Amino acid sequence: EVQLLQSGGGLVPPGGSLRLSCAASGFTFSSYAMTWVRQAPGKGLEWVSGITSSGASDYYTGSVKGRFTVSRDNSKDTLYLQISSLSADDTGIYYCARVLDLHAPGSFHRSAFDYWGQGALVTVSS
């Protein structure tokens, strides 16, 4: 059974940093691209970041470029999102998700997100 278990959320002051983790099990983690999606309280989904299966390439939405860093440790089957220079606009639930390999093994592009973590709440407040 595919599982994505998230950890690392919490309360952080404006300007602070946090690292989110997403531990994968039930599939060959190193064969799949992964992604992060967030949801502000009472709002819709927003795609945040993604990384290829090897970790060689990463991608970000404009509002987090330079502040967020996605990475992965395929030896530990774990995905990470380092978030920094946080503001209230970054408050929300952060989900990790597996990228379905529709067109090429491990590809991040032109795909969909088939398994999701349970979410981690990040609250930016003083």
Next chain:
Amino acid sequence: QSALTQPASVSGSPGQSVTISCTGTDNDVGRYNSVSWYQQHPGKAPKLLISDVRNRPSGVSDRFSGSKSGNTASLTISGLQAEDEADYYCNSYTSSTYVFGTGTAVTVL
């Protein structure tokens, strides 16, 4: 990248069909057949319903179907059931990133 446009809400009676539209641009929905749809119940993680415009993953009811014409994709829910009451989001690939729709709340009357 602006969010794709969806109606805020749609409603229908049990057994009826409802269709949710998702309007993008020539750079996302209109350019790629990489439109997916997600269902989200309150307090839960999203669930993939449709990938590549019209493909259903194993285990997803055939009451859910997708289509696309030009810059607009659509999700149709046939034979509406109480359990379909949820929020629905479209998503499109666009030049090394992805963009979600604004979301649609489906109410079963």
